[in-house]
Amino acid sequence: MAITAETDQGYKTAMGVAWEFDYDVDVQALENLYEKAKALQWNVTEDIDWDREVDPSRPILEGEGFGLSQMPLFQRLSKTQQDDLRAHTAAYRLSQFMHGEQGALMTAATLSHSVPDYEAKLYSATQTMDEARHVEVFQKYLDKLAIVYPMSPFLKDLIDATLKSDHWVKIAIGMNIVVEGIAMGAFHNMKRVTGCDLLRDITELTMRDEARHVAFGYLYVGHALGEMHPDDREEAADFALAAIDMMAPTLGREDPRSSRGSGGDPRSGTGRGDPGFVKVLVHSGIDPLDFAAGVREAKEAGISLEPRRGTVRIMEDLVMPALSRVGAITDRTHEILKERGVEVNRDTSVLEKLEEVETGTAEL
């Protein structure tokens, strides 16, 4: 069932093209990432056993791995509604993975012609191939589910703003730090909670690539921001601020386990709902207003809808520390975030642990 449809015919972008005729390697860490990327390429058609069926009796988000199952409202739903909500929520999240990967494919290609360094161009070419593979792998998996949801407008707005930006640093902030930070957390959490072996294999292989993409953002953006004129750095920080604004609501909205409570706007506690998730509710036979009341009920009853052990808080523990670490949150924008009541966590321990896990040097 394709609940999707219209094709965005696109827009023109402002990005400049940078030639580099000095073929010496200046940033050795990027050359290392390029070598690693070449060695760790994998093939969607050959390296995954696609003969495995997705077992309908084992939901993708099974048991308590589905945070919403802890709501009293969930217990009152019919078995069919419960199963439908699990299946449609999973399809919704996986559809976002697929659409987000298409965005990543395009931003990575943009990096290859806009980054100023030779080795960064080579690295970006590998990321472009990685992202093509990721679109392919999630498309193939969603084919098995036969349910595809449209792209969340929050995610699309952020990727469009990233693609429309006029500097590669903003591209890397929007994609390699914010979107891919979110993706790393979402893939990690999906891997922890899914009952589907095929999906676990897919998320594991994909995360290994994403760890390199996040590492690129860390290495190269940090370096570039350090060299920038302070005015340009502040402009990049404003872009990071806008990216936070665009993504923060959606994370709280779809899943009330977030610290933003009932999924409202992080500053006002109300705000607009994610129309994508509303469609999930409708397709599961649940009235969105009843659902909103159910979220309030759970909150008032003090029922903990926190992520279960082993899952990570995406904005708080991954994206904010990653932005802080490269200097994309300046003292000025930190103050703005504080005034808005947005927590800026500078503790990079969870982020670093996840990066180590993906490079195979630690267990989470």
Ligand SMILES: [Fe+2]
């Ligand atoms: Fe990707």
Ligand SMILES: [Fe+2]
């Ligand atoms: Fe990526």
